[in-house]
Structure formats: C-alpha cells, structure tokens
Amino acid sequence: GEDVEQSLFLSVREGDSSVINCTYTDSSSTYLYWYKQEPGAGLQLLTYIFSNMDMKQDQRLTVLLNKKDKHLSLRIADTQTGDSAIYFCAEVNYGGSQGNLIFGKGTKLSVKP
Amino acid sequence: NAGVTQTPKFRVLKTGQSMTLLCAQDMNHEYMYWYRQDPGMGLRLIHYSVGEGTTAKGEVPDGYNVSRLKKQNFLLGLESAAPSQTSVYFCATNGAGSYEQYFGPGTRLTVT
Numbered sequence A: 001g002e003d004v005e006q007s008l009f010l011s012v013r014e015g016d017s018s019v020i021n022c023t024y025t026d027s028s029s030t031y032l033y034w035y036k037q038e039p040g041a042g043l044q045l046l047t048y049i050f051s052n053m054d055m056k057q058d059q060r061l062t063v064l065l066n067k068k069d070k071h072l073s074l075r076i077a078d079t080q081t082g083d084s085a086i087y088f089c090a091e092v093n094y095g096g097s098q099g100n101l102i103f104g105k106g107t108k109l110s111v112k113p
Numbered sequence B: 001n002a003g004v005t006q007t008p009k010f011r012v013l014k015t016g017q018s019m020t021l022l023c024a025q026d027m028n029h030e031y032m033y034w035y036r037q038d039p040g041m042g043l044r045l046i047h048y049s050v051g052e053g054t055t056a057k058g059e060v061p062d063g064y065n066v067s068r069l070k071k072q073n074f075l076l077g078l079e080s081a082a083p084s085q086t087s088v089y090f091c092a093t094n095g096a097g098s099y100e101q102y103f104g105p106g107t108r109l110t111v112t
Helices: none
Strands: A002-005 A011-013 A018-023 A031-037 A043-050 A054-060 A061-066 A073-076 A084-093 A107-112 B004-007 B010-013 B019-025 B031-038 B042-051 B054-057 B065-067 B073-078 B087-094 B107-111
Touching: A002 A043, A002 A084, A011 A018, A018 A084, A018 A107, A031 A061, A043 A054, A043 A061, A043 A073, A043 B042, A061 A107, A061 B042, A073 B004, A084 B042, B004 B010, B004 B087, B031 B073, B042 B065, B042 B073
Parallel strands: A011 A107, B010 B107
Antiparallel strands: A002 A018, A018 A073, A031 A043, A031 A084, A054 A061, A061 A073, A084 A107, B004 B019, B019 B073, B031 B042, B031 B087, B042 B054, B065 B073, B087 B107
C-alpha cells in the first residue's frame, strides 16, 4: 500500500538551514505537500509541488522532488525559533480535485537559539 | 471569513457515550474530510465527502458515521465511544479545481 516515511526528529541552530526529508512509495502520486503543525494547533499548509516539477521555491522554503527516487525534501533557510514545529509530508493521487492525503508521521524540528 | 471551524475544541466522554463533532466551512468547498491524529501515527483518513448528500469511507472508518446534509457542514458521529477513539480529530476541505486542503484547528477527544 501507499506509505510515506519521514525521520522523526531534527535539531538545528537558529540561522542555519534545515532540511527535512521524506520518501513515498506511490509512483502515481500527483501532488506532494508540506504541512506545519505548532503545539496544540491544526495543520498549516506550507507549500506543495506537482509531481512533474523538480523544485519549488517560496521565500525561505525550497521544495525539491526527485521523482525517480520518490524523495521529497523541504529546506528552510535561515531557520528561526518560530519555525520549531512538527512538519508533515503528505502525498495524494487526485481523482479530479478530490484526494485523500497520505501523511507521514511528522518530523519534529527543534531550533536552538 | 472564518475558514474551517470545528466544534467542540475539547470533549471528555465515558465509554459507550455518543457524540457528534461538527466541521463548518465558509469557503463553499465541495470536498470535506475527517482525519484522526494519534501519537506516532500521523494523520489517518476516517471518512470524506465529495459533495452535499454524499459520503465515503476512508482508511479507518469503523466506529464512526458521517453526514453531509448541508454543503458547509460535515458531521462526524461516534455512536458508542471507545477508549481507542481517544484522539485529535481534524477536518479538512478543498474546493473543486483546487489542490490545497485546508485544515480546521482540531477537536481533542478523550474517552475514559
């Protein structure tokens, strides 16, 4: 079945870059997502990439997709303490616009001052 | 424009009790979803709806029922709560032609 894997923890120093990695198994995935969850809060959509793209940049965020290896990464430049959160990778194979997201277990990012 | 709201935010139930969680959206989105989040498990889809009056099962539907009588509301029901249903429940929506799913703030449910 479909599966999305992420490492559980990442610790970086403020000002450094963070790279969160994700692998997925469904080669028919059409969209891949990164969500951010702060403690006690819901999921905030950070960015997403269509499967025919290699890279997407949005301010401090860079998403890289290696479709051959089914590997997705999220790079956060100049990481700040406010970036501390759990980051979820998710993939979906949309039928029309309706799609059931398959989530990884989340990577907890800790940013040390 | 409130986006996606969920009611209640917290609830404690005794085993065997019933309750309904409400998800409301004001974005006129066609598609709505209920997920549960458990520690170390990520989010898993319970049920979803592609439009008013339609529902379908997700990955973990057992013990839950849903209804979508109005386009803006998606209800999740627990007829006889069990401790295994202790979780945080999230609702999500997206519109036709959009691939951005937006999540509500969650409902934390504890079943004792």
